[in-house]
Amino acid sequence: MQRNPFPIVVHPSAAVRRLLGPALDTVAGLALRALLRRSIEVAHQQIAYRSHDLAFSSRIGSLGDLIIEMDLGDPRLADRVIIEEDLRKAARANGHMQGGDGRVRGDRMGRFR
Numbered sequence: 568m569q570r571n572p573f574p575i576v577v578h579p580s581a582a583v584r585r586l587l588g589p590a591l592d593t594v595a596g597l598a599l600r601a602l603l604r605r606s607i608e609v610a611h612q613q614i615a616y617r618s619h620d621l622a623f624s625s626r627i628g629s630l631g632d633l634i635i636e637m638d639l640g641d642p643r644l645a646d647r648v649i650i651e652e653d654l655r656k657a658a659r660a661n662g663h664m665q666g667g668d669g670r671v672r673g674d675r676m677g678r679f680r
Contacts, residue, residue: 570620574632575599586619598623598635608651609632613640620645 577595579587587594594616601614602625609625620640628634 574630576628576634577676578634578636580638582639583621586639587616590616591629594621594637595635598625598637599633602635610651610654611644612648612656615645626651 573680575595577591577598579595583594594614597614597616598621599610601612602623604607607625608627609623611622611624613620613622614661615621620642621637622640622644623635623637625633625635
């Protein structure tokens with residue numbers, strides 16, 4: 568986990584940490600910029616960094632901090648952005664269960680359990 572002076576928490580996967588090393592802070596900044604262009608809560612979005620596809624999701628934590636989770640991306644999904652609210656709407660329309668907090672029961676990359 569990387570901590571910044573802002574209430575932003577970055578959770579890179581082990582694979583991303585190995586791949587990026589000290590460039591992780593730079594990529595976290597790129598992910599934040601991409602987020603701010605769309606929506607703060609993103610279920611899945613990808614960015615390219617030095618010919619690597621990196622996927623991330625984001626949400627607001629219980630303490631009001633922005634949490635960004637990062638993993639390796641899939642080049643086939645490079646142009647796809649899934650906003651958390653759109654994912655919730657689709658899940659409700661398809662009859663998937665929700666938790667008491669209104670969040671869809673699925674992992675952060677949009678796969679339902």
